[in-house]
Amino acid sequence: MSKVENGDEHDNFYHCEENETKETCNKCEVAKFRYPDGTVRLRNPHIELMDQDILYHLALGSGSHDLVEMFGDVKFVCMGGTPKRMEAFAYYIMKEIGHKLPTGTTLQDISQYSYRYSMFKVGPVLSVSHGMGIPSIGILLHEIIKLMYHSKARDPIFFRIGTCGGIGLEGGTVVISDDAVDEMGNHYYQVPMLGKPVRRPAKLDKRLVRELKGLADPEDPYDTIIGTTMCANDFYEGQGRTDGAFCDYTESEKMEYLTGLQSNGVKNIEMEVIPFAALTHHAGIRAAVVCVALLDRLKGDQVCAPKEVLDEWQIRPQKLVARYIRRYLQTKGRISFDGHGSMAVKSPRRFKLVQQESETFD
Numbered sequence: 001m002s003k004v005e006n007g008d009e010h011d012n013f014y015h016c017e018e019n020e021t022k023e024t025c026n027k028c029e030v031a032k033f034r035y036p037d038g039t040v041r042l043r044n045p046h047i048e049l050m051d052q053d054i055l056y057h058l059a060l061g062s063g064s065h066d067l068v069e070m071f072g073d074v075k076f077v078c079m080g081g082t083p084k085r086m087e088a089f090a091y092y093i094m095k096e097i098g099h100k101l102p103t104g105t106t107l108q109d110i111s112q113y114s115y116r117y118s119m120f121k122v123g124p125v126l127s128v129s130h131g132m133g134i135p136s137i138g139i140l141l142h143e144i145i146k147l148m149y150h151s152k153a154r155d156p157i158f159f160r161i162g163t164c165g166g167i168g169l170e171g172g173t174v175v176i177s178d179d180a181v182d183e184m185g186n187h188y189y190q191v192p193m194l195g196k197p198v199r200r201p202a203k204l205d206k207r208l209v210r211e212l213k214g215l216a217d218p219e220d221p222y223d224t225i226i227g228t229t230m231c232a233n234d235f236y237e238g239q240g241r242t243d244g245a246f247c248d249y250t251e252s253e254k255m256e257y258l259t260g261l262q263s264n265g266v267k268n269i270e271m272e273v274i275p276f277a278a279l280t281h282h283a284g285i286r287a288a289v290v291c292v293a294l295l296d297r298l299k300g301d302q303v304c305a306p307k308e309v310l311d312e313w314q315i316r317p318q319k320l321v322a323r324y325i326r327r328y329l330q331t332k333g334r335i336s337f338d339g340h341g342s343m344a345v346k347s348p349r350r351f352k353l354v355q356q357e358s359e360t361f362d
């Protein structure tokens, strides 16, 4: 027997209605799964009974590190597959929010001695690599959500900044996921626990989707669209490719499968959206996935675009998320313009979030 935890009753996960706040909405997931001050509530009674919690794959621990001092000001957690992309994003966001490092210092990979994931901190932004596929991002999310809990970060927002295969989309198109399905069309993350399957609904924050879409610039020389994202367990056969080491289906069967996905509203395929949506939702954390399509799967399987083109495409989701972060910090008065279009951080070392923050820009 499997069980869907947490029901499916609230379509808009953050607030049930547009005009409701989390204080007035008694069905709101955040009201249920966060402490009133916005800090993350862990849905695991064992953790607070432990002397210390070792976040093994991050090379951090609640006994060995002052996690409140190190991460208490985190507001945004940005994730993507590769250490290089997330290091580049850390430098990019540093410029975008005008964050200054102390003279003579450079960004450090906080998790370098885990030899698993890379993590960089730039003021209120954590930039973390998650590797490829469901188990890798699943493990990371357990530890990052615990990190948010131990550090008492308030109302953190998570983003996945990734790449994907588009379905009927030109290479370079940016997709903001508003729904997640697996290869079987399920909208949940199923994990075997104690020999039994447990399902957690994979839901993304609809309001965040709208806010991100609103930040797409009509002048951008590419499209930014909203759509359903399919999460595959594999890059090759699991995504209907015919160019893996093995293949037992024909090209026309593949095309029938892909066009079937397209007619069900699937815009892109990647490999992490289901656990990302499900575990953030389960933790009451607002989250969004923004990926750039590296190819149109209706036209082929191989990623053929030249390296420089792929590198430029990969920056597109980063730009959108950076716009969101800049806009958020501007609205909250944490960064200001110097009158020449460049920004200065008001409190570069630490962004103390003293009061409960409203969730929209307006």
Ligand SMILES: O=P(O)(O)O[C@H]1O[C@H](CO)[C@@H](O)[C@H]1O
Pocket (backbone or CB within 6 Å): 080, 081, 082, 131, 132, 133, 161, 162, 163, 164, 235, 270, 271, 272
């Ligand atoms: O570009 P990233 O974030 O790694 O994501 C996509 O790329 C990888 C496959 O090449 C998978 O992890 C898939 O989800």
Ligand SMILES: O=c1cc[nH]c(=O)[nH]1
Pocket (backbone or CB within 6 Å): 163, 164, 165, 166, 235, 239, 269, 270, 271, 294
């Ligand atoms: O086709 C693609 C491209 C990037 N990532 C995927 O998972 N699939």
